[in-house]
Amino acid sequence: MNAFNLLNYRERYGRRLQRLTVDGGFSCPNRDGSISTGGCTFCDNAAFHPGYTQGKTIADQLEAGKAFHQKRASDGYLAYFQAFSGTHADIDTLRNRYEEALAVPGICGLVIGTRPDCIDSEKLRLLSSVKERGYIVEMEYGIESVYDATLQRVNRGHDFACTQKAFEMTADAGIEAGGHVIIGLPGETREMLVSQADILNSLPVSYLKFHQLQIIKGTPMEQEFKEKSGDFFRPGPDEYIALLADIIERLRPDIAIGRIVSSVPPRFTDAPWGLLRQDELLVKLERCLEVRRSFQGRLFAPKTEVL
Numbered sequence: 001m002n003a004f005n006l007l008n009y010r011e012r013y014g015r016r017l018q019r020l021t022v023d024g025g026f027s028c029p030n031r032d033g034s035i036s037t038g039g040c041t042f043c044d045n046a047a048f049h050p051g052y053t054q055g056k057t058i059a060d061q062l063e064a065g066k067a068f069h070q071k072r073a074s075d076g077y078l079a080y081f082q083a084f085s086g087t088h089a090d091i092d093t094l095r096n097r098y099e100e101a102l103a104v105p106g107i108c109g110l111v112i113g114t115r116p117d118c119i120d121s122e123k124l125r126l127l128s129s130v131k132e133r134g135y136i137v138e139m140e141y142g143i144e145s146v147y148d149a150t151l152q153r154v155n156r157g158h159d160f161a162c163t164q165k166a167f168e169m170t171a172d173a174g175i176e177a178g179g180h181v182i183i184g185l186p187g188e189t190r191e192m193l194v195s196q197a198d199i200l201n202s203l204p205v206s207y208l209k210f211h212q213l214q215i216i217k218g219t220p221m222e223q224e225f226k227e228k229s230g231d232f233f234r235p236g237p238d239e240y241i242a243l244l245a246d247i248i249e250r251l252r253p254d255i256a257i258g259r260i261v262s263s264v265p266p267r268f269t270d271a272p273w274g275l276l277r278q279d280e281l282l283v284k285l286e287r288c289l290e291v292r293r294s295f296q297g298r299l300f301a302p303k304t305e306v307l
Contacts, residue, residue, distance in 0.1 A: 003289035004248050004296040006282070007178075007207045007256040013136060015075035019111060020065030022058055023083040024097045029118060030157040031084075040144075041154045041220040042182070042213065044268065058097060062104045076108035078136060087114040087123050095126060102135060109136025116141050116166035117158040124173040131175065138206075139170050143179040146199040147192065150185050154221070164203065171204035178258055179205050183243065184213030186224060186231045190243060193233070197250035201300065208255055210247070211262035212240055214269045237273055241281060245288045253297035260285060 009017040030036035056064060062079055079101035087094060101107055110130065119139070131137040141163065145151055148159045163179075170177040181200070183193055200208065213232070215225050225232060235243060244260055261281050289295060 003286050003294065005253060005256045007258040012256075015108075016073060017076050017078055017108060017136075018069050018072055018074040019078045019080040020062050020069070020107075021080050021082045022061045022065070022101060023054075024058060024081045024086055024101075026081070026084045026086055026088050028084045029088055029115070030155065034088075035117075035157045036155065038155050038220070040156055041224065042185070042216065044216045044219055058100045059104050062101060062107065066106065077104075077106050078109050078111050078138075079104070079107050080111040080113065082113045085114045085118045086112040087118045091122055091126060094123060098126075098130065102130070109138070111138045111140055113140045113142070115158070116143075116163040119166050119169065121169065121173075124169060124175065127175055128173050137175055139175055139177040140209075141166055141170075141177060141179045143200075143208075144182050145185055145188065146196045147188065150187055153187055154185060160199075167203045167205060176206040177204070178207040178209065178256075179203070180209045180211060182211050182213050183240065184233050184235070186221075186228065188233060190233055190235075193243060194246045194250065197247045200255075201250075201252045205255060207258040208251075209259040210244060210257070211259065212273075214262060214264060216264065216268050237276055237281065237284070241284045241288050244285055245292065245294070248285075248289070248296045249292075249294055249299045251296055252300055255296075257296075 009015070028039065031039045058079075062077070066077060079098075081097075081101075089097075098110055101110065110127070112127070119141075127137050127139070143163055144154070144156060146160050146163075151159060167177055167179075179200075181196070212235075215222050248257070259278060261276070261278050263277070
């Protein structure tokens, strides 16, 4: 038995699936003026775009992605709309762009990366109709933090109640949803980061991706870090793994772990961790929990209703 529940598409869907990142040409509501123009203080979306997505149609991006990943054994592909907010458009635009992706041979479904404030019942009905046709459909929401003070500080543009509503609406629509959580946003202590597990457990979430905060060059957060570095909890790899172990011990056993580390090209950040990769850190996390004789959910206490 593994010490934690690692996201595994073969176990979940009975086949090996590879995500192919695609830029659907969307923007973001706190960049295009819908709610703001500044964007999240930590974000430079260019840092997360693979080279094969640049300057191509959706179909061409997916074909290039298939070629890029051709050495990896796969039974099919998921079109992963990762760039910016993958539901931030009118319903006809969304339908056309999703259908262009689904028309590419080998595409078995969609993973839509977006913000909690960019979903509504009409968009969920569209995605439910795609699922009813036999495709896999997953939503992936940027949670980032469960604390409203943090969300405000990083110019997120919504509160955690918005996140809760998005997950509940998505669950009611019968669509699985995962979420991103950033470890180390300004103002958050180690204790806060561990305690957030109880709040995350309350969401109808299928999987979580944990990412250490990376200070991306040229972002407002880079300047904030220069001015107020003492407000940032910046663990090294071993301390980060110990923190993740503390969180995972409290996490619901059914929540899968999608990622535990983020990486961007070196030109975007000072890369204080060097070249450590996801697979290396997964081994470290497994060993950490084994040494503790612990496992995911060991300290999880389901809430019971009082009758």
